[in-house]
Amino acid sequence: MDARDEAGTPPIPGSSPTGGHLPATPEETGGSLGADHARVPELLEATRAYAVRLLGGLGDRPVARTPVRPAPVPLPETGIGLEGAMEEFAKRWEPGFAAGAGPRYLGFVTGGVTPAALAGDWLTGTLDQNPTSGLDSLAPDLERETAAWLRDLFGLPPEHEGTFVSGATMSTFAGLAIAREWLGERRGVSPAEEGVAALGPVTVLSGSPHSSVVKSLSMLGLGRSAIRRVGLLPGREAVDVARLAEELDRLDGAPAIVVANSGTVNTVDFDDLRAIAALREHHPFWLHVDAAFGAFAALSPEHAHLVAGLGEADSVCVDLHKWLNVPYDSAIQFTRRRDLQARVFRNSAAYLGPVGDDPDFVHLTPENSRRLRALPAWFALAAYGREGHAEIVRRDVALAAGLGERIATMPAYRLLAPVRLNVVCFTLAGSPSPARIDEVVDAITASGEAFLTPTIHEGVPALRAAFSNWRTTEADVERVAKILQEVASRP
Numbered sequence: 001m002d003a004r005d006e007a008g009t010p011p012i013p014g015s016s017p018t019g020g021h022l023p024a025t026p027e028e029t030g031g032s033l034g035a036d037h038a039r040v041p042e043l044l045e046a047t048r049a050y051a052v053r054l055l056g057g058l059g060d061r062p063v064a065r066t067p068v069r070p071a072p073v074p075l076p077e078t079g080i081g082l083e084g085a086m087e088e089f090a091k092r093w094e095p096g097f098a099a100g101a102g103p104r105y106l107g108f109v110t111g112g113v114t115p116a117a118l119a120g121d122w123l124t125g126t127l128d129q130n131p132t133s134g135l136d137s138l139a140p141d142l143e144r145e146t147a148a149w150l151r152d153l154f155g156l157p158p159e160h161e162g163t164f165v166s167g168a169t170m171s172t173f174a175g176l177a178i179a180r181e182w183l184g185e186r187r188g189v190s191p192a193e194e195g196v197a198a199l200g201p202v203t204v205l206s207g208s209p210h211s212s213v214v215k216s217l218s219m220l221g222l223g224r225s226a227i228r229r230v231g232l233l234p235g236r237e238a239v240d241v242a243r244l245a246e247e248l249d250r251l252d253g254a255p256a257i258v259v260a261n262s263g264t265v266n267t268v269d270f271d272d273l274r275a276i277a278a279l280r281e282h283h284p285f286w287l288h289v290d291a292a293f294g295a296f297a298a299l300s301p302e303h304a305h306l307v308a309g310l311g312e313a314d315s316v317c318v319d320l321h322k323w324l325n326v327p328y329d330s331a332i333q334f335t336r337r338r339d340l341q342a343r344v345f346r347n348s349a350a351y352l353g354p355v356g357d358d359p360d361f362v363h364l365t366p367e368n369s370r371r372l373r374a375l376p377a378w379f380a381l382a383a384y385g386r387e388g389h390a391e392i393v394r395r396d397v398a399l400a401a402g403l404g405e406r407i408a409t410m411p412a413y414r415l416l417a418p419v420r421l422n423v424v425c426f427t428l429a430g431s432p433s434p435a436r437i438d439e440v441v442d443a444i445t446a447s448g449e450a451f452l453t454p455t456i457h458e459g460v461p462a463l464r465a466a467f468s469n470w471r472t473t474e475a476d477v478e479r480v481a482k483i484l485q486e487v488a489s490r491p
């Protein structure tokens with residue numbers, strides 16, 4: 001009460017209690033923000049020049065860093081302006097950043113950033129759209145166009161509709177959330193309305209599920225233990241479809257979820273999607289396909305058969321910050337059941353309008369407000385098209401095969417699986433201990449020449465080299481092979 005004047009009007013935030021006025025322009029505020037505002041073109045030129053220097057040095061900077069944290073600095077009280085901040089960043093933090101976007105970062109499955117994708121990302125921040133609803137901007141329509149282009153790129157039928165999410169984990173989370181609602185539909189309940197307890201126990205069958213599937217089941221209240229691992233084909237990471245059929249038989253007609261894998265992370269193996277989809281003739285199940293990077297096999301005529309049947313899935317997960325080479329974070333979720341998707345993620349509020357048949361994005365994913373995540377992908381697809389992106393896939397596949405051939409001739413190493421697409425999975429000759437593999441990984445990292453990640457394949461400690469960057473060349477493979485030779489010959 002005492003903060004109000006006689007008319008009961010609350011004071012304007014930022015105005016002085018002694019009758020001061022709000023500044024008419026941001027410059028008038030003085031301080032570092034006012035000073036920056038007065039020099040925006042010049043400061044953005046300086047930022048652009050810094051970015052160009054960083055990109056120019058990407059091939060030369062050590063590929064990965066063993067982190068050494070700089071001494072902490074307290075929250076600045078007044079701030080040093082953009083130029084000062086850039087200097088601080090360049091001094092304290094940037095030297096410790098990895099060349100993750102560079103050509104010899106072969107750890108995990110890591111994409112780079114094409115020029116058009118980077119430009120799209122810059123403009124995303126510049127325009128700062130919130131594509132949540134279509135009340136004020138065409139931004140959501142650009143996102144719809146991009147999703148339709150991607151559907152086309154992966155050869156999915158028009159019944160599949162796409163929504164942008166932050167990564168493959170969120171894509172799988174959303175796909176399995178729709179699956180959960182589908183199970184409810186079959187059992188005459190709505191988990192979205194009544195809670196997951198109304199559903200009863202749920203069975204999720206998969207051959208070689210990615211860890212993100214298990215994490216999603218935890219987040220969805222279905223529980224990590226809902227997953228039942230199905231037997232694999234001999235010497236493979238692909239599911240044995242006959243064993244899957246037996247597991248489904250055992251459920252005695254109870255609806256289930258099947259997670260099929262298109263591109264496992266160790267050996268890039270592919271489940272037979274057509275054979276799995278055909279099982280739906282006799283067994284009710286929701287088919288979710290984790291095609292985080294494997295979906296890109298569709299772009300190569302020699303490898304497209306690996307994802308034949310992808311369109312028959314009920315939900316599909318594809319990462320874009322991997323093989324599409326857009327910056328983090330970006331992935332897409334496709335489903336045929338947008339109605340169930342909206343039932344799960346509906347976010348009703350008077351100011352958002354009704355959900356309708358073509359729901360706004362706010363009703364389709366876990367997020368409400370978010371960035372216009374489609375714009376970097378739109379730029380990449382507009383700039384390079386299907387052909388340009390097919391070329392990236394073809395080149396990475398050829399480079400992976402090339403490294404595989406070299407490793408096969410090195411006495412110090414042996415391949416653990418044929419190079420099916422873009423990952424080389426190999427280990428040291430003999431039976432190396434996990435500690436010995438870690439030594440080799442650390443030595444490669446310390447050399448600054450390359451970054452590879454360790455794994456365990458069929459109980460054997462191993463290494464992986466994953467190719468999904470548009471910048472990588474034959475000369476890079478040469479350098480990777482050389483450092484592999486070197487570190488193996490060290491005692």
Ligand SMILES: *Cc1c(COP(=O)(O)O)cnc(C)c1O
Binds near residue numbers: 167168212264265
């Ligand atoms: C990378 C990956 C994921 C998880 O992706 P994020 O983008 O890290 O969420 C899931 N499945 C597969 C097969 C992957 O390669």
